[in-house]
Amino acid sequence: MAAPHGRESKERTTPGTTRRSLLAGVAALGVPVAAGCSRVPTASARAGGDLLDRLRAAGVVRLGIAGEVPFGYIDTDGRLTGEAPELAKAVFERLGVDRVQPVPTEFGSLIPGLNSQQFDVVAAGMYVNPERCEQVIFADPDYRMLDAFIVRKGNPKGLHSYRDVVEKRASFATGTGYAEIQYAVGAGYERSDILIVPDQVAGLNAVEAGRVDVFAGTALTVREVVKKSSKAEATDAFAPLVDGKPHVDGGAFAFRPTETRLRDAFNAELRRLKKSGELFRILRPFGFTESEMTDLTAKELCAG
Template sequence: MSTRFGTRRGLLALLGVGVLAPAGFARAATTLDRIRESGVIRVGFANEAPYAYATAGGELTGESPTVFRHVMKRLGVARVDGVLTEWGALIPGLKAGRFDAIVASMYITPRRCRQILFANPTYGIGEALVVPAGNPEGLRDYADAVAKEAKVAFVAGTAEIEHARMAGLSRGQQLIVPDFASAFAAVKAGRASAAALTALTAGVLAQKDEAVERAEPFTFVHEGRSYRGEGSFGFRPEDTALRDAVNEELAGLIGTEEHLAMVAEFGFDATNLPEKTAEQHCAGE
């Protein structure tokens, strides 16, 4: 009986369904309590280097997992298990209980804040276009793409889509793909003139393949405001205790020598430190 109950209880916990604890069993009050009790947390990621990706050996790594593991250890959670998910399915997957956090360096935007909670940002970065080697169409930013009626590939659910629309890119010029590899492939195959990504992702892809390059310089200013994305970890709306505990640890970490050393191998340095809080991003400041 105890084995069957334990199996069913574990399954229901994964599905986010509450169960009544029998006498002698203490029920975890929050997600934070539960992960501390089990020593494990499942997180969603979307395979985007250098932010969060799986190595050839299947290890979850990148800026976001590295910082998150450090924070989890400080909170008494020894193991972080990754769940590979398409970018556009990260927020739905979190809300459905497939995992307990999004650890993919997701930009904090007002639209996303209406769906999930964000910890304070761990980094800041601009955007860039990946184009064929030699940049035959002379595309550097969204304004060039609009003027030349070029087709641009975007990963579904990314902030770059909204920014391009703000810059005037029509729906007909947008090629929406499920993941970053597909965006890269679209440029190489000639189905898109460029792919819109973060600056670091664009740089990583350009270094891996001589058939493409990162277009520079990239600028995007809308109504007098220059846009720079800042990203962090995402949590379900009810998981305020977990978010607050993570924020407390981040406050003593971000910007320290220890933090900069742990993210240096992924191409991050002091120029990538965040400038705002999650609350400010959620308010559209």
């Protein structure tokens, strides 16, 4: 998912049956996890790296995923799916790489895992932001996204923005490493008062149980997770304020800084998929709408 500024040093986590149990489950299925993945030789920085050639020769690309619906996860049948893995299959097939292999890890470990060669590319719908752009290089975004809240039915506190959360002294939760942490802090919420939970399912549980007034996440994950809830609902999507201006996030694939050749080849195929409409056809089954398709570039988002 989405989006964050990395793990927060003062997180308080709530047990959940989602991302962590999923990682345990895929390990039981024999899917390699990041910690046990073999290393590959460091790519040469000459001429933009040689990873694309090596992937073509091997016929497989290893995808770092974070076990988060709908961005990249293993389904109940043990099959790799999600918007990023399905898009990766389409792009890498066009690049001459026939297979994708999942390497599940925690969201906050995706960039360290990529740069330590535990997998070849991050395929987790990761938001592009200036901090991350100092550590990895991004393809152009394949989607854009606003935020939304999970609140109790009827939205009794009238929460529609981070400023509302601060002014109405609502108890607030969001996910591990989510960008929403920074948006809430930027609006004046005390970081130490934020309840950090594993993901949107745990956030829904916290709202339904009355442990918090609101959970913040991407508009897509929020509207999907509340569909079967009788106690909670999603607010309308909104743009968080960054430096006083509405901000729209974009999610993209991440590559090691030396691998500009692979990133550029990926971007070329992504542009073709956008132009033909195939990108939307790939993302639509995961709840994406036409309004979430985008022409934003990584360069724009890296600039902040």
